[in-house]
Amino acid sequence: MYRLLVATAETVTETVTTEVQTAVKEGFDLVKSLKALFMTYGINILIGILIFLLGLYVARYIRGLSKKIMTKSNVDPSAIGFISQILYFLIIIIVAIAALGRIGVPTNSFVAAIGALGLAIGLALQNNLSNFASGILILIFKPFKVGDFIEAAGTAGSVSEIQIMNTILYSVDNRKIIVPNSKLTSENVVNFSSATDRKISLMIDVDYNSDYKKAIQIIKDIFKEDPEILDDPEATVGLREFGDSALRIFALPWVKNENYWTAYYRIMERIKDEFDANGIEIPYPHRMVYMKNLNEEIKKQ
Secondary structure, eight states: OHHHHHHHHHHHHHHHHHHHHHHHHHHHHHHHHHHHHHHHHHHHHHHHHHHHHHHHHHHHHHHHHHHHHHHHTTOOHHHHHHHHHHHHHHHHHHHHHHHHHHHTOOOHHHHHHHHHHHHHHHHHTHHHHHHHHHHHHHHHHOSSOTTOEEEETTEEEEEEEEOSSEEEEEOTTOOEEEEEHHHHHHSOEEETTSSSEEEOOEEEEEOTTSOHHHHHHHHHHHHHHOTTBOSSSOOEEEEEEEOSSSEEEEEEOEEEGGGHHHHHHHHHHHHHHHHHHTTOOOOOOHHHHHHHHHHHHHHHO
16 A cells, blocks of 8 residues: 555656646747747837837927917917827827837738728818818918908808818808808908008099089098098098999098998998088989889889
8 A cells, every 4th residue: 555655656746747847848948939039029129119119209299399389379279289189199100100110010001001091081071171271271371360350252250260170250240150261261361350450442422513522522521520530541532433423432541440330330421411511412323213213104104
């Protein structure tokens, strides 16, 4: 019995020893394999990691720098974060592909996939990308800013907000107007608020039987008396042309931009009142009056 137990113990010991030896050998083989792998690819892996870390630092730096530049350029705050993040992720993608290529990972498939994805997105969002690019151009070159009164894309209003895709206007009667940014970069834009001073362009008809020189003097006096009409530059007033049914007097006074409409309405009222008081007639179109009378005579018959 004793000999049997001893033999069994020796057998177990030999088995365990063999397994331990096998495990140790496999461990050494694994270390040798890792060492060989490191000797083969280790430098490239380290360089790839360094490229990625350096690229991460550069991406963060460019993101911060772009924010500072856009902030100093008075770019809309809603666009600053969006544009800087796009720059950040684009740089990260480029750096990641470069790092993987250095390590030895085939990157052709990644580049092809990203290119195909970009093409698909571009085709699907063609109009939106056009609006996006136009929004960036507006924010950079500033053809107008928030608060300006502009006329563009068949509408007019005060600029309330410049977004990445659209610009929000409010019309004179307080209607909200959403204009795609691509319309504002591809068509003419009239900015009425860009200059400090603004001209009020007036064309005033006077009857041929009225004293046009007196009418011109009345208009000049009105401009001199009005507190919002600027003395310098001096207002232009003169006989412009001979119309079908009236003499046409052209007047061009200067006002501060913010006083344009109040001055305009007040001047128009004063011209009418002064003309009436001095016997200066503003004629009706004779042709229209004649046709109206002729139609009434035909109806009576």
